[in-house]
Amino acid sequence: MAKRFLFQRSHLFAIGFGIVFPVLALAAMMQSSGYEIQTDSLNYGGVSLSTTSEYFLGDTLGELGTGESNSTDYIMGAGFWQMQESYISISSPSDISLSSINGVTGGAGTGQADWHVVTDNEAGYSLMIKANQSPALQSAGDSFADYTPVGDPDFTFLVNSSDSAFGFSPEGEDISTTYKDNGSICNTGALDTADACWDGLSTSDKLISASSTSNQPHGATTTVKFRAESGSAHIQTSGTYTTSITVTAVTL
């Protein structure tokens, strides 16, 4: 009897611990070196995640004081699932026309676009870039080779006189360390030197910016500069060369 009582008391204690613990977590968000619990819930039922081939469903039972309320400046969603909504947005800049390139004597065409990312995700976001084709910049009968740095991105855009190439260089407060520099070398240091650290596009995503915190409401801008260059001893067929660049922002 005493043993059974002890068992029941242990159960009650454990259940109580399990119930109380999230309440404490709400007051002080729990985190470790690797994870962060942004929100948790005091409830008595529900299924955290139910899935079909087309839908996700999360449900809880027994929450109090839920729903949306707002003021002039803020909108508040109260309740566990409300808080689970994470927001991220990315701007949509205009198409880019690089400056004209002389295909006989050689020359470079440059252009740029700004992508502004805003997220309230406490874990931050990552921004990636890719092209729709390889090599990226093509015309009907010719192409620019994708810029190929030697190892890390090249601090300076360099093309042999007998070649042509197309590359990009990201700039901004959240750029990946790969594209940061120390004034002469990329992937080292903390500088973001203008028009430095050039890389080539591919059809796979390349990480260009990332942040581990929320940046709302101001967000962060990543500027991607593009450069196509034909060497002085290279004849680039005249025409219009195009590519479609896709930049993807993901909450972490």
Next chain:
Amino acid sequence: MIQPVKRVMIISACLALLCGSQAFAYTYSDSVDVSARVANCNSNTICEPEFGENTFGCPVDCPVTTTPEEPSITPSGGPLTSYSSAILGIYGLAATTTTNTFALSWLSSLPSTSSFSWGLTSDYEQGTLSEISASYDHQVQLYSLKPGTVYFYRILARGFDASPTVRYEGSFITQKIQVFSPANVSNLQALLTPDHQLNLSWSNPSLARGDYVRVLESDTFYPVDPLNGKIIYEGRGESFLTEKLTSGVTYYFAVFVYHQATRQFSSGQITSVYVPSISSPQINQENTQVFSRPIPLGVNPFLIPSSLKSRPEISNLTNQNVTFIQDGQELPAISGTVSVQRGLPLTVRVAVDPMLMSQIETIIIYLRNPSSGLTSYVLQATSEPGIYEGTLSGLSRGASYEYAVSVYQNIPEPRHDIRGTLLVGGSGTDQGGIFSNTLPQGLNDWLFLIFVFLLIFLIIAWSHRRSK
């Protein structure tokens, strides 16, 4: 070993943690189109299609009046390189031109039907082509255009809805006719001195470094190429005094210009001189006598027709086979008369069946003017099969000249003469030339100016005297 109590605590804690760590990764993407325009142009004022230069990408070297990829009117959506798929726009123009054709293709951002109008002026007076079905891809080809000529065109693109019609205007220039033969000398004259030496003089075209003049002599017929006859002069001068010539003999001369850049000789200007007896009263009366006009009767096609008939393939040649080219453009013949501009090099081209070339000994063009007599040039076979050419230096003054293109089956006969008229006039820089000493059918410009000044002076003097 984990105690039951602890095990339940862990399960509960994990449940709580799992519930609290529910998370989805949100992904948003944006795509932009990057375009680069490569225009092949080295801005050396030479149109080099082998480098991809054309009127659109290289208007400096291949001139156009406007740049077709800069439309005069664009949709409200902005420049064509940044069109919106919701707005009808024209882009991606690509064109090729030859001496007499033009091909243009373009794309539209929405399905559209287009009409293409063209002409020599911005009135697009030469015609309109219209599509009957809508598409994104459009193309047009024009034939039988004039070489070296600027044409204007307009594209009107219409979409399905009520969006405004998009207009696109531009121009192109057809390629000039390529001339193979370098310029000849002009003003070739022969003056016989009392001791029967001949003073040959001529005017050189512009000579570059390495260029020179070669004079050949023969006593049978004109030296018809630079290796035919005896070389009596080579240099960059403009006159030459021959050795003493033999009386009673006709001497034939040809002057060729060697052009180092193309390693080619000009086709050759020719003349002939009959040397009379030393006791000729003409020589005694005058220190010198120009004998290059008229040339011996047996060679003058205007006076002596060929007594032998050429083979039919040669005698069937007509003015349809003769073309006059100036400034890269073919000059039209109207009622047998070709109007040429003074001061510009004139290229004479004779086109024959290449199979006939082995039957032709040489081709000479004779030009006759009542006051200047005869001036003659050999036409040389070019690298183009069946094409003979010669380039005459600038024509100087307005007048009418008969020409005879004599196709020699053999020398001196049989030959077939193709006759016509050249009317020299119009604009151009008067730089002296084959007719510069033959001019005044009326007043030339200087004499006219002097006359006007003299008239004004006389009027003023008369008025002054009357007022007194």
